[in-house]
Amino acid sequence: MRKLTITLCLSFAVLLGSIGSSSAIPPCPAERNHTTSPWNNCFGTFAYNNGQYVGEWKDNFRHGQGTYTWVSGNKYVGEYKNGKKYGQGTESYPNGNKYVGEYKDSKRHGQGTFYWANGTIQEGVWENNKFLYARKVTPPVVVRKSPRRRTDPDKIFSASSGSGFAVSSRGHVITNHHVIYGCQKVKIHHNGKSIPATVVTYDPQNDLALLKGDFQPPTVLPLSNDSPELLQDVYVAGYPFGQRISTGVKVTKGIISSLTGTKNNFANIQIDAALQPGNSGGPILDDRGNVVGVAVAKMDVKASLKRFGVIPENTNFGIKTSLVRSILESSNVSAPKPNNAPISKSILGKMISGGTYYLSCWMTMAQIEKIKSQKVIFQNIE
Secondary structure, three states, X not given: OOOOOEEEOOOOOOOOOOOOOOOOOOEOOOOOOOOOOOXXXXXXXXXXXXXXXXXXXXXXXXXXXXXXXXOOOOEEEEEEEOOEEEEEEEEEOOOOOEEEEEEXXXXXXXXXXXXXXOOOEEEEEEEOOEEEEEOOOOOOOOOOOOOOOOOOXXXXXXXXXXXXXXXXXXXXXXXOHHHHOOOOEEEEEEOOEEEEEEEEEEEOOOOEEEEEEOOOOOOOOOEOOOOOOOOOEEEEEEOOOOOOOOOOOEEEEEEEEEOOOHHHOOOEEEEOOOOOOOOOOOEEEOOOOOEEEEEEEEEOHHHHHHHHOOOOOOOEEEEEHHHHHHHHHHOOOOOOXXXXXXXXXXXXXXXXXXXXEEEEEEEEHHHHHHHOOOOOOOOOOO
């Protein structure tokens, strides 16, 4: 298991609420007029110079649940009071930032979480759009009585996910050990196909695992023979947040920030390319399309706040390719020769798409209960 100072990049499911295009209250009149036909206790759409609002109205004010979409690309979904954002809401921005939490008088105010596009998370108390201090509030538990259902103890569920990449034309795939740890079954997903995987071998100490699927990868990613270098440009590929956002592979770019990991771990490198839950096991590539590392973890926000008093930014880690080569040699798996010259972004993108896979971990409910304290499990098991 990794130390508490880092967060393993397993995927989890985020339950998102949304405002629909209809409401239980009646539709508003065709025209909106403050005197002859005010919009009151109705659901309607109104276009402003800077955007459009769809939702509930009271006394000609936006009031209740609604969605406001600005021409700039900002979008707010949540509660309104007397024309202003007030209560729970979610606001997303074109640059990838997002805030989820409480508002007052159209400002972030109360408990909330701001997700920065670079991976930084600010969770705590806000006042007049300013972040005051970190605090996580546990919502009250609501107990709902429901008929008891008998669950098949042998039924397995997709409980967590990670990423992996092809290292041989015979269907060998490298990932992290923590991605497949505790799984009754592991599946490799690519181009709409779900391929059962066999665990060939694993290395818990260095957090690596070698899988084998009955398929021929369209692309095999070569391993770099060179040692990683400080300031070297790198690209990280994988499936952050699983497939709950979209099914396609995602890529972030950065540099190698350090040739060691936490506590001088020489088996790791530090990178500033963004990592999210679900990136675990994905390849870290150079500009030649050679794998220089395996994405494994990011600095833990809570631990950093407690120890250093700050939220970590762009502090992520990968496992060096030399360890990947060792696990392949121990299993008599030959990797392709590395590329000797830089390649175009177009070719690199096609290599990443063809050679990087979404991995799903399947367990019974009993296994999930046993391991959920050690592994990030999907919040809604289906």
